[in-house]
Amino acid sequence: MDTTSHPSSAHPGDPANAGLERASPPPAELTVSSGISLDELRREWRRLYHSEPPRLSRDLLVRGIGYRLQEIQHGGLGKSTHRKLKTLARMFQTTGRIAPGPGLSLKPGARLVREWHGRTHTVTVTEDGFEYAGMSYPSLTKIAAKITGIHWSGPRFFGLKASNGRRSGDGDPNG
Numbered sequence: 001m002d003t004t005s006h007p008s009s010a011h012p013g014d015p016a017n018a019g020l021e022r023a024s025p026p027p028a029e030l031t032v033s034s035g036i037s038l039d040e041l042r043r044e045w046r047r048l049y050h051s052e053p054p055r056l057s058r059d060l061l062v063r064g065i066g067y068r069l070q071e072i073q074h075g076g077l078g079k080s081t082h083r084k085l086k087t088l089a090r091m092f093q094t095t096g097r098i099a100p101g102p103g104l105s106l107k108p109g110a111r112l113v114r115e116w117h118g119r120t121h122t123v124t125v126t127e128d129g130f131e132y133a134g135m136s137y138p139s140l141t142k143i144a145a146k147i148t149g150i151h152w153s154g155p156r157f158f159g160l161k162a163s164n165g166r167r168s169g170d171g172d173p174n175g
Helices: 038-049 058-074 079-095 140-148
Strands: 111-116 119-126 129-132 135-137
Touching: 038 058, 111 140, 119 140, 129 140, 135 140
Parallel strands: none
Antiparallel strands: 111 119, 119 129, 129 135
16 A cells, blocks of 8 residues: 655645644555554554544554545545535434435535426525525425425425436335
8 A cells, every 4th residue: 555645635724634744754555464563553643643543453553544644645535525424423423323315416506496386496505505595404305394384305396316316205205
């Protein structure tokens, strides 16, 4: 695994990358079979993550270090992935389980338009959810309920199709 670090590709504003420009270069290769001691792996973890290493097996420490080096070299996760992970974490904390995603892929800035009872309703996709009538909403379903006055699947209301080509909510009465 190539572990050469290129600080120029690190995100300068990211606090997790603070000080990487000054840090010594990482070992050229980290593998489980290499002669790097557990103490050296822990030092490398502290250098890269700026925190104490978790109590993990040697193999997982090597993998975590390798991931961090790759993240520094090629960039981290995008905003939409961070947003999706935060949503899943909140869902897990509140319900104790994670439901499968709706399969929709909407980019920030996209506009959804629906006519309802002679009035045109426009929703804009944002980084944090959706905007409708000057207010932010976490889901399309809340907007559909606001427009119709009853519970309605937001993706179905706006005629969105899941990434597998089926209409969102097909075969699911709760949509």
